[in-house]
Amino acid sequence: MDTRSSHLTAPGRSRSSQSISPSHSASASATSSIHKRKLASDDHAPPFPSSLSDTRDGALTSNDDLESISARGADSDTGDESEEVVDEEYDDSSMRKFTATRLENSNVSGPATAAARNKLKTENLVKIEPADVAKDSGINNNTNNNAANAAVSGAAGSATGIFTDNIQTGGAYSSREESLKREEEAGRLKFVCVSNDSVDEHMVWLIGLKNIFARQLPNMPREYIVRLIMDRNHKSVMVIRRNQVVGGITYRPYVSQKFGEIAFCAIMADEQVKGYGTRLMNHLKQHARDVDGLTHFLTYADNNAVGYFVKQGFTKEIFLDKERWHGYIKDYDGGILMECKIDPKLPYTDLSTMIRCQRQAIDEKIKELSNCHIVYPGIDFQKKEAGVPKLSIKVDDIPGLREAGWTPEQYGHSRFKTTNPSLDGASNQKSLTAFMRSLLKAMHDHPDAWPFKEPVDARDVPDYYVIIKDPIDLKTMSRRVESEQYYVTFEMFVADVRRMFSNAKTYNSPDTIYYKCATRVDAHFSSKVQAGLQSGIKIQP
Template sequence: MVDRKRSASSRQHNDDSSSDIKKKIKVDPDADTKEEKKILSKEKPVDTNKEGNDEIAEDKSPEEDLDEAKSNNKKHNKKREGSQSEEDEKDVEHDEEAENDENVDDGNGNGENEDDDEDDEDEAEEEEEEKKQISTFEFDGVKYTFRERPSVIEEREGKIEFRVVNNDNTKENLMVLTGLKNIFQKQLPKMPREYIARLVYDRSHLSMAVIRKPLTVVGGITYRPFSNREFAEIVFCAISSTEQVRGYGAHLMNHIKDYVRATSDVKYFLTYADNYAIGYFKKQGFTKEITLDKSVWMGYIKDYEGGTLMQCKMLPSRLRYLDSAKILLLQKAAIEKKVKMRSNSHVVRPGLQIFKSSKDVSLKPEDIPGLAESGWSEEMDKLSQKPKRGPHYNFMVSLLAELMNHPSAWPFSTPVNKDEVGDYYDVIKEPMDLSTMESKLENDKYESFDQFLYDARLIFNNCRSYNAESTTYYKNANKLEKFLYNKIKENPEYASYLDR
């Protein structure tokens, strides 16, 4: 047992701000009597006056301390043991502090070396991850490499799996469906939570989940197959926000395409995508051009306000979506082989030596070895130097993209449906929408920025002409127009166009 004991005879503690001087005393378990333990545990008052303490320290000699110790031998021994105990404890504390600071610096720069070692280990791990993502194969004696997504590597290593589930009332499938429901509700906040739960647990719907082993759901797709009509509707598609940089979304879509094509007669996917999901679905082979006959799907799928209907037509079954990266590289290799058979473009010729002897030499292109053989002509040279796009093209592309992604753009994304609004084209003689503007821009129909701005204003004016001021459409037109003008004003080069 360790007690605190005040000491007036200590020469080491003379701090001006200290009001007490305490000393640790260790009680010897072999003490002969209880009385001796009581003596050791008592506290003696110390004069808090600094000068008084100094006098005690100056007047008391080691000989006097020794005489006093001899008068009470056991007490003296206990004090010495207590002092030794305090020193030992201080040494232990000092060692612990040194141990804690060892990683920072031990006086010889070892702390910095350890930091460098950790950085080297991190770099080595990153290099190892990079190597894992590179796959190689040989075609016609030539080695080709391509990068695989982290999700593909994780599946190969058994860290994740792609599992098809439905509500068959088994415990594990219900756990997976509940995990999917939670992710959909979090990632799709505008969708009613009860609606999401109802469709996920609906037995006419199937889901494919991305599961990190043992049983953590990180994303998935819920869809409803209409096998007799050869299409399926993707109802929900989401990946957890913390997992969206590992390629799970693309890998999941490839998995579900291969699965649906192999297990059913489905040849088309249909889905309604919001503005934020259109880009993702385009990358997965979806398009806004619906070639599937309306009579096949109309009335079978849910029509979402503000969503854009998109379609994906399946590739022939001999092509496996999960091998698409390798297949594309094989196609490239086959084309390069054919090109080499018909041209000498792959032949590397020695550099022109004429420029080494003189710098002021003019050389005609047709005199350069191999240039004429490659199919070069003066007309081709002139065409290649001609700019492919107008000077305003890049600005118009970025501006139109921002307009299409704006929350108020949904009423103007596609042409007005004549079947839904019968008299629209009787009232509006010059209709316009954002998708038409996109098509015109891609086909170089806008020779000037004035023409682009005219079509944009036409959208807003048509909307205000047909709809009442109190309607959502009218208000959205005003919001989108204001957004457009603000974006143009941010660019001084185009701000003057608003006054024309």
């Protein structure tokens, strides 16, 4: 029997029963309203599963801090104390005592001790520096950007038309990552990886993180959260802003197995869905690969958080050899086991630069193959009545059309053709105009055409134009036909006719005379089109 697994099972525990954050579900309440949440059925289970108090390696029991740490602290996640989840089983005085004693010790210690502590601090704090990461990953931002920029401006210089740099620099992912990266570079934000190393500052951060987990993962026993955070086999990657913990991920690296188990992951309520969770995960991956030598992460994701983990590259399918992880990780009820492979090369903390370079390379390639980046001056397309252009513009004169591969044979792209193949484009257009004219007359002469002959008068039907945004009538269509410029295809004409009837059926209910007129004139129109087609007009399939 594998004794490891029996130690590690955490039955009946799910990290959170919380609703998805507001941006993910309109019906969800804010994540801070924990007190309203329905806790899972195991709420009345002992706060500390007996199986969890056991440890493989005695790391927890060697942890003298744990003796005095209660699972309750001064929660600072949302700052709203009224929302505190009160669990009378815990005594927070020991936590206060612990914190106070630590701070007191740090204040009274002499210079030698302070120097030693600072040394320890620097040694233990794994500060994740973006510059180093970029260097390690072989990405030199400046060089790459400059090269890409030079290529872009070269292409711009060689373009003959007016060149507009319409390259999008990035999507939401990249811009969030870039803005957080800038914050890091400016020193306003830092990502650190710490464990319980007795350094005062780290302990304060770990307690801050504990408070966030306790609030964001309300179904997780607080004792258990404290236990894992303070366990020296666990590490916590945290995002710190103005010396306050914004969120973090606590994980256990199984170095011999080359995988890590993410135990908890949370961002404080006010700061969710701003990109911190993604950046945190990217820092974690970079650190776990470069410092711990891990190749995979496994986690039991809460149902609500599966979407987040999927976006971080986690899958529900587990590819990692079961032998490598089975018996090592803890089971959680209500969670879904997910895996993420850590790429051996990706510059995780500088993905946005990589994406930008890739994007620029693709844009360069597109420019080599097409002219779509050249923007020509617009056409003065002022319209007079009935939407007919004031100026007659020859298609050939439209700037850029020929350069885009257009040929006069494609004029109108109409499927309308007379059966006489000898007719050229102009004669074909005349024949089309004659056919449309005859169809208009046929509709006009129909006894039920009276509602469609003129535009609807807003004085008679005040809300008509509120409901019908694209009105049309036989008179307007007649103007368009007679302009011989508007309906360059038969399909455009038919679209206007269909819209005229659908407008009538949208505004009027089926029992009205208008609705019935529309049905009858529409049928008449269709029969006339059929008759026209039989008598020599051809619409190509």
